[in-house]
Amino acid sequence: MTLNDFIHAPSLTAVLKQNAAAFSVRPVFADITHMLPEEKPYFADISTVYAREVLLCLDSTPVVAARSICPPDDAYWRNILDCGTQSLGFRLFDGKTEWFRSDFVMVNQHSLLKQRFSRLPEHMIALRTSLFEYQQQKLLLAECFLPTLKQFGFQAA
Numbered sequence: 001m002t003l004n005d006f007i008h009a010p011s012l013t014a015v016l017k018q019n020a021a022a023f024s025v026r027p028v029f030a031d032i033t034h035m036l037p038e039e040k041p042y043f044a045d046i047s048t049v050y051a052r053e054v055l056l057c058l059d060s061t062p063v064v065a066a067r068s069i070c071p072p073d074d075a076y077w078r079n080i081l082d083c084g085t086q087s088l089g090f091r092l093f094d095g096k097t098e099w100f101r102s103d104f105v106m107v108n109q110h111s112l113l114k115q116r117f118s119r120l121p122e123h124m125i126a127l128r129t130s131l132f133e134y135q136q137q138k139l140l141l142a143e144c145f146l147p148t149l150k151q152f153g154f155q156a157a
Contacts, residue, residue, distance in 0.1 A: 001015065001153070001154060002154070002155060002156065003125060003126075003145070003149060003150075003154045003155060003156055004156070006145075006149070006154050007106075007125070007126050007128060007145055008104065010093070010101075011089045011092070011093045012056060012064060012089055012143060013056070013087040013088075013089030013090055013093070014089065014093065016056060016058060016063070016064075019058055019152055019153070021058035021059040021061075021152050022058065022059050022060075023056070023057070023058060024056075024057045024060065024085070025054050025055070025056060025057070025085050025086065025087045026054060026055040026056075026057055026062070026085075027052070027053075027054050027084065027085060028053040028054055028055060028116075028117070029051060029052070029053040029116070030050075030051070030052045030053070030081070030082075031050070031051070032048050032049070032050050032051075032072045033048065033049065033050075033051050034047065034048055034049075035047065035048070035049050035069070036067075036110075036111050036112065036115060036116070037111060038107070038110050038111065038112075038129075038142075039069060039140055039142075042131060042138060042140050043069075043071065043138070043140070046071055046072075048072055049069040049070060049071060049072060050069065050070050050071070050072045050074070050077075050078055050081065051067055051068065051069045052067070052068045052069075052081040052088070053065075053066065053067045053068075053116055053117070054066050054087075054088070055117075056087065058148075058152045059152075061148050061151070061152075062120060062146060062148060063145075063146050063148050063149045063152065064143055064144065064145055064146060064149075065112065065113060065116075065117045065120060065143075065144040065146065066088070066141065066142065066143045066144070067112055067116060067141075067142045068081055068088055068139060068140070068141045068142075069139070069140050070137070070138065070139045070140070071137075071138075074137050074138075074139075076134055076135075076137050077132075077134070077137060077138075077139040080092070080097065080139070081139075088141070092132070097134070098134060099132045099133060099134045099139075100132070100133045100134075101130055101131070101132050101133075102130050102131040102132075102133075103130070104128045104129070104130050105128065105129045105130070106126060106127070106128055107127045107128070107129060107142075108127075110127045110142065110144070112127065112142055112144050113144055117144075120146065121146075121147070123147060124144050124145060124146060124147070125145040125146065125147060125149065126144075126145045127142060127143065127144045127145065128142075128143050128145075129141065129142045129143075
């Protein structure tokens with residue numbers, strides 16, 4: 001699969017699980033925290049969010065850094081985000097949840113790696129965001145594609 005196809009795949013989990021390497025989710029953070037500057041337009045009336053941050057790994061190597069946020073009092077999305085080492089994609093695409101997903105927004109500059117995943121290199125292949133909505137409740141998902149994807153067969157077209 002090309003990097004471009006992977007970056008535009010609806011479920012990263014589904015694609016990564018098809019790779020010959022072992023797929024795993026490494027939770028990094030899950031709690032109430034401040035928003036990143038890029039997130040504020042999506043949640044203009046609040047200053048803190050509930051965030052879940054994870055690394056999607058192949059053979060224990062991080063290939064995607066992801067951050068999901070919702071308002072701290074949003075029981076629907078917090079219940080979905082409370083999934084430990086299970087991937088969010090597994091929960092979102094299980095056919096049991098009802099939501100609408102926006103188109104992907106590709107972002108060139110984002111403070112996700114610098115502010116939240118500071119131990120990873122700041123260089124990234126791409127970063128996409130998408131907004132999930134359920135009955136006017138929002139979940140913002142940012143997914144940062146790391147250069148390590150290339151060592152697992154994801155190449156430019």
